[in-house]
Amino acid sequence: MSEIEVRPAKPSDYDAIKAVVDDWWGVPVQSGLTRLFLDHFHNTSFVVYAHGHLVAFLVGFLSQGQRDLAYIHFVGVAPTFRRSGVGRELYRRFFSLVHSAGRTRVAAITSPRNTRSIAFHTAMGFRVSEPIADYDGPGADRVYFDRLIDE
Structure with a gap:
């Protein structure tokens, strides 16, 4: 495990994320994660590399419209690293960062x-809403997660 590096993201990590995200999710989702997220929110996002290869990432940011809120936009974990604790570690780091920012x-x-x-968000202590019909437009129902930060 000494070859695992967890660090804040850099804009240059975008290409590595783009190259794997659809495969990791098993469906085309790349269009929801454009380069601007790492250009503008890399300081509130994290990546995990093992032996020089990307194995996980979390893209999040501090809400501009709700001063008490931070938002996790996209998370990916390589299938071979799922259930290893790397996802929990990314969330733990994000929670600590946003708590330090007063969120x-x-x-x-x-x-x-x-x-x-x-299931993951429930296990991480998030409240989970019922499906919200047409949240992202006709037929694009969503579930909303919300968690208090108590660090």
Whole structure:
């Protein structure tokens, strides 16, 4: 495990994330994670490399509209690293960072069909909403996650 590096993201990490995200998710999702997220929110995002290869990432930011809130936009963990604790570690680091920034809540959304994400967020202490019809437009229902930061 000494070859694992967890660090804040850099804009240059975008290409590595883009290269794997659709494979890791098993569906095309790359369009939801454009380069601007790492150009502008790399200081609130994290990457994990093992033996020089990207194995996980978390892209998050501090909400500009809700001063008590931080938002997790996208998370990916390589299939071979799932259930290793790396996802929990990314969330723990994000919680610590946003707590230090004076934020008290973290939110995220997903599709109601993403049962793996719903189970993970529930285990991480998030409250999970019922599906919100048409949240992202007609037929694009979403589940909303919300968690208080108590560090």
